[in-house]
Amino acid sequence: MPQASLPLECLLKILHVLANQDSYDTDTMARLLRVSKTFCAATLPFLYGDGLDICIRKRHVDHKYNSTTTTAQMIRTLLRQVHPQNRIPGLLRVACLSQDGQDDLESTEEQSPSPPIFKYGRFIRRIVSQWEKHGHPFRFVPINSLVMEYATTHQLFDQYVAEEILFNNIPDDFKAEALQDALKMDTHRQLIWMLCQDHMDTIEELTIPVFDIERYIDHVGQFTFLSKVIFSDDNDTNPWWGYRKARDGNEFAYDQEVAPEKHNRYSRGILQFVQQHTSIHKNVLRNMEANSWMTPDVFFEIQALLPPLHNPQSIDYANWGNFVGRVKDTNLDHAESITLYIKYEARYLGWGQKQEKAYEIIRNQPFLPRCRVLKELKMDTLGPDMFQWAVQEKKQRDEARQRKRIPSQNVSTRQHRYHNNDLEPLVPLRSVTIGTQEWQQPPVQELDDIAFAFSDTLEELVMQAWWDKAWNEFEHLASTPQVAYGRGWNLLHLRNLVLSVNHFQLHFDMEGLRRCRALESIRLNDEIMLYDHQEVRSWSPVSLPHLKLLDLQGSTALHFNMDSLHHSPCLETLRLGIQSMSEGRYYIPSAEELERDDSDNQGTDSNEVSEMPGSNQGEPGSIVRRPRYTWDWHLPNLSCVSLAAVFAFQFDFQWLQYLPNLQEICLYMKSSQNNDSSITHERHVTLKDISRGQQLHQQDEDGSEEEILSDRFISLPKVTLMHFIGLWNFEEKVVEIICSFVAPNLAFAYFGEGPTGITFQRSTV
Numbered sequence: 001m002p003q004a005s006l007p008l009e010c011l012l013k014i015l016h017v018l019a020n021q022d023s024y025d026t027d028t029m030a031r032l033l034r035v036s037k038t039f040c041a042a043t044l045p046f047l048y049g050d051g052l053d054i055c056i057r058k059r060h061v062d063h064k065y066n067s068t069t070t071t072a073q074m075i076r077t078l079l080r081q082v083h084p085q086n087r088i089p090g091l092l093r094v095a096c097l098s099q100d101g102q103d104d105l106e107s108t109e110e111q112s113p114s115p116p117i118f119k120y121g122r123f124i125r126r127i128v129s130q131w132e133k134h135g136h137p138f139r140f141v142p143i144n145s146l147v148m149e150y151a152t153t154h155q156l157f158d159q160y161v162a163e164e165i166l167f168n169n170i171p172d173d174f175k176a177e178a179l180q181d182a183l184k185m186d187t188h189r190q191l192i193w194m195l196c197q198d199h200m201d202t203i204e205e206l207t208i209p210v211f212d213i214e215r216y217i218d219h220v221g222q223f224t225f226l227s228k229v230i231f232s233d234d235n236d237t238n239p240w241w242g243y244r245k246a247r248d249g250n251e252f253a254y255d256q257e258v259a260p261e262k263h264n265r266y267s268r269g270i271l272q273f274v275q276q277h278t279s280i281h282k283n284v285l286r287n288m289e290a291n292s293w294m295t296p297d298v299f300f301e302i303q304a305l306l307p308p309l310h311n312p313q314s315i316d317y318a319n320w321g322n323f324v325g326r327v328k329d330t331n332l333d334h335a336e337s338i339t340l341y342i343k344y345e346a347r348y349l350g351w352g353q354k355q356e357k358a359y360e361i362i363r364n365q366p367f368l369p370r371c372r373v374l375k376e377l378k379m380d381t382l383g384p385d386m387f388q389w390a391v392q393e394k395k396q397r398d399e400a401r402q403r404k405r406i407p408s409q410n411v412s413t414r415q416h417r418y419h420n421n422d423l424e425p426l427v428p429l430r431s432v433t434i435g436t437q438e439w440q441q442p443p444v445q446e447l448d449d450i451a452f453a454f455s456d457t458l459e460e461l462v463m464q465a466w467w468d469k470a471w472n473e474f475e476h477l478a479s480t481p482q483v484a485y486g487r488g489w490n491l492l493h494l495r496n497l498v499l500s501v502n503h504f505q506l507h508f509d510m511e512g513l514r515r516c517r518a519l520e521s522i523r524l525n526d527e528i529m530l531y532d533h534q535e536v537r538s539w540s541p542v543s544l545p546h547l548k549l550l551d552l553q554g555s556t557a558l559h560f561n562m563d564s565l566h567h568s569p570c571l572e573t574l575r576l577g578i579q580s581m582s583e584g585r586y587y588i589p590s591a592e593e594l595e596r597d598d599s600d601n602q603g604t605d606s607n608e609v610s611e612m613p614g615s616n617q618g619e620p621g622s623i624v625r626r627p628r629y630t631w632d633w634h635l636p637n638l639s640c641v642s643l644a645a646v647f648a649f650q651f652d653f654q655w656l657q658y659l660p661n662l663q664e665i666c667l668y669m670k671s672s673q674n675n676d677s678s679i680t681h682e683r684h685v686t687l688k689d690i691s692r693g694q695q696l697h698q699q700d701e702d703g704s705e706e707e708i709l710s711d712r713f714i715s716l717p718k719v720t721l722m723h724f725i726g727l728w729n730f731e732e733k734v735v736e737i738i739c740s741f742v743a744p745n746l747a748f749a750y751f752g753e754g755p756t757g758i759t760f761q762r763s764t765v
Contacts, residue, residue: 011042019046026071048074048123072096077120078195091183092190094150095143126205127195129188129232143180151183160186164262165211185211201225207232213269220276228287231270231294267298274302283307287322296357300325315339324358332370340379342435342464355380371427378433384445390453393426426453431460442483442501451489458491462498465525477531477555480505486512493518495546500525505555510540520546520570526554529579533589538627543567548637551575557647558627565633572637577644577668584725586645588671588681594650631655639718644668648726649681653689656714663718669726682727685734690714690742719743724751 015032018025029047033040079096082088088097151157157175160166160182170178189209196203200222207230208216270290277285286309288302303325309315312330314337315323323330341355363382368374369389432450436442447463483501486509494516499506506526513519522544541563548570552560557576565571580586631652638659643651648667656662671681690713722743730751739746 008038008042011039015043015046026074030073044118044120045123048078048120049125074120075191075195078124081119081121082194082198088194089190090154091147091150091156092187092194095147095183095187096191098146121195121199122202124195124199124202127192127203127207128205128230129192129207143183147183148179151179156183156186185209204228206230208273210266210270213266213273217269217273217276220273221280223277224281224284226277226281226285229273229285229289231266231288231290263294267294270294271298271302274305278305286310287319289318289321294354296354299354300357300361313337317341320358321354324361327362327365327367330367332367333372335371336373337376338371338374338379339376342378342380342433372425374427374429376431377429378431380435381443381446384443386443386446387449387453390427390429391449394453394455397426426456428457429454430457431462432458433460433462433464435464436501442504444483444485447485447499448488451491455490455492457493459493460496461491461494462496463500464498465500465502477505477528477558478535480526480528480555482507484509486510488512490515491518492516495519496521498523502527507559508539508556510542510561513544514542517544518546519544521549522547523549523551524553524556525551526556527579528554528558529581530587531555531558531578533593536627541567545570547571549573552577554578560627562627562629562633565635569635570637571635573640574635574638575640575642576647577642578646580644580668583670584668585670586668588646588649588669591649591681594646632658634658636660639663640665642666642668645671649683653685653714656690656716657692659716661718662716664721665719666721666723667725667728668723669728671726680727682729684729684731686731687734687737690734690738713737713741715741716743717745720745720747722746722749722751 015029018029026047029043032043033047076096079088079092085093157166157179160179165182165185166178189212192207192209193212193215196206200219201224203223204225205228206223206226209232213231270288274285274288286307288306290299290302299321303321306322306325308326308329308331309319309322310331311334312319312323312332313334315335316337316339320340340358343352343355359380359382366389368377368386429450432454434443434446434450442465443463447461450458450461480503482505484507485499489509489512492515495518497516497519498521499508500523504526505528506524508524536558538561539559541561544564544567547568550568550571550573552575555578557578560576565574578586629647629650629652631654633655635658639661640663641659642664643666645668648669649671651667656665669681669683692712692714719742722738728751735751739749743749
């Protein structure tokens with residue numbers, strides 16, 4: 001074959017793209033091996049070296065798994081180069097190399113092939129197996145009848161019971177399934193060991209099953225270039241490990257006696273491995289990952305043995321442990337992004353104890369002032385003084401600008417340079433996400449300091465609450481303490497604002513919001529479920545010309561002045577509601593009370609509204625009023641509307657005339673009053689509600705009504721989804737007209753609950 005005309009540099013660039021860790025494409029690289037010797041020699045290091053992942057990675061392009069055939073062939077090729085072959089354990093040989101075991105692999109290779117052209121093992125740099133990140137392992141290792149026959153012949157079930165991999169009290173109905181999982185785990189351990197046994201001096205990244213930690217400790221000195229090690233819990237591949245059948249039920253309870261003892265033994269083994277490796281090969285091993293079961297003390301003790309991160313540009317979930325273990329020694333001059341686990345994430349992922357220990361460590365070792373180029377920050381609050389350093393820097397900068405200091409003739413050259421350069425540049429923080437602790441005061445001072453110190457650069461501000469409320473607990477507007485934000489804020493570049501609190505009522509100063517004119521997204525949420533309608537007071541209206549998303553839940557939705565929508569022409573998504581109670585029901589005041597309030601609000605100036613509590617309320621000449629919904633807001637870009645509770649109950653269908661680009665509408669009106677599920681609210685929808693305001697006529701006997709009325713109804717040609725949850729009673733022909741004329745392109749709709757409702761779904765075939 002003639003020499004390839006493609007320059008080697010271009011070929012290597014292509015291979016770098018194919019070997020990208022997010023979309024590792026083994027199929028394409030395997031085909032490149034057959035193009036020419038040049039292509040083969042250039043591709044082998046990428047195919048075998050950069051991504052020997054025992055788990056099948058998932059492609060991000062087409063969301064399909066890579067072919068199992070290519071990975072299985074790579075595994076078999078490497079195993080056949082093991083010399084002598086009798087070193088391969090019988091189970092692994094049957095599962096991976098037997099002809100019957102290849103039936104599911106679509107391979108035509110012979111059992112005793114000719115000697116390979118290359119020693120493929122010398123290309124190995126990574127052996128990774130993290131099924132919890134990339135998919136279930138051993139997709140290419142079939143546990144077929146031959147493997148099960150081997151397990152029966154060699155009594156592997158009894159062997160696994162003796163090794164405490166399985167337990168002898170597993171019910172007979174589950175023994176076959178348990179044995180298959182145990183075989184996968186055993187094959188997993190044996191496969192990793194056989195692949196790395198002859199290539200320890202070249203491996204840079206390795207997954208070590210903790211069940212096998214002892215034999216890796218015996219060879220720790222041979223891992224000359226090992227820079228990253230991942231300790232995988234055996235329970236990742238065998239869910240029966242550490243579990244026993246409950247005597248009086250069908251669930252498997254975690255064994256509190258056996259599993260913790262195993263975890264402690266494995267933790268000590270991991271610590272010993274890292275200690276020996278770091279003492280033999282100094283500053284080589286730089287990253288260690290372990291599962292959530294490892295105790296925080298051992299985890300951070302191991303991290304302290306590793307060298308500090310080298311000028312990191314980003315601190316995230318992959319290297320946060322190393323950073324916390326060596327906070328003082330880490331150079332943060334180049335760190336642009338810091339992302340640490342916040343509380344609800346850590347609890348969800350099982351990292352709760354490690355997260356608490358990590359914050360205990362960094363709370364006593366301030367590091368944020370050293371991050372001079374930081375642009376993105378995500379972490380839990382460290383206390384009210386967390387950003388005082390930034391406030392002081394901003395004040396000094398403002399004072400320096402006001403004084404406009406000019407150096408005197410006696411000032412030295414160095415001092416003159418200092419005066420000319422003024423102070424050190426401020427930290428250009430653009431995005432901040434602060435997590436809150438459960439049952440604690442939300443971080444008010446921290447957010448006020450952020451708004452002041454980074455007012456020139458901040459574009460995104462997020463406060464995430466830790467939600468832990470039981471369903472039988474209800475927050476009442478009158479009895480819930482209030483936290484206020486926004487006073488004095490002047491964030492000209494802020495685009496995204498997210499504030500959520502629990503156990504508190506959220507209030508936002510409208511004057512501060514008015515100064516954030518670049519806002520494109522607002523989410524303000526609290527847990528208010530019950531309220532006295534007489535106590536609801538409307539905030540002052542605000543103009544937000546660039547707003548695209550408005551999501552208000554709880555008291556913020558009740559207090560928000562809907563007249564602000566007149567000044568939000570770019571709005572695309574609107575969500576209003578309060579927290580639901582049991583069975584998805586919402587508190588809604590009685591219809592009589594709402595009608596009485598509407599009559600009381602008649603003639604009240606929309607500008608005569610309340611502000612922050614204690615500001616001007618109760619003073620002479622100050623009139624406060626409850627919110628008023630006029631439903632006349634012209635929003636040409638609005639595409640999604642989701643309203644719950646009182647907002648859905650008071651919804652006016654005539655408003656739809658002002659929403660030409662509406663695509664989705666959801667109204668949740670499943671209600672109760674004072675947590676009494678027997679009291680519900682009901683809405684009757686008639687033809688007049690969906691008409692354009694013309695007087696409707698009765699249907700003619702000749703059936704000509706459709707042609708007469710088709711141009712008299714509201715037109716929503718882009719609507720594809722409608723949800724009406726609750727007691728929505730539709731007049732005869734209303735649903736048919738909605739589907740035929742109002743929203744002719746409707747794909748899915750749900751109208752009401754019970755006998756008065758009807759579900760409509762248009763076929764997509």
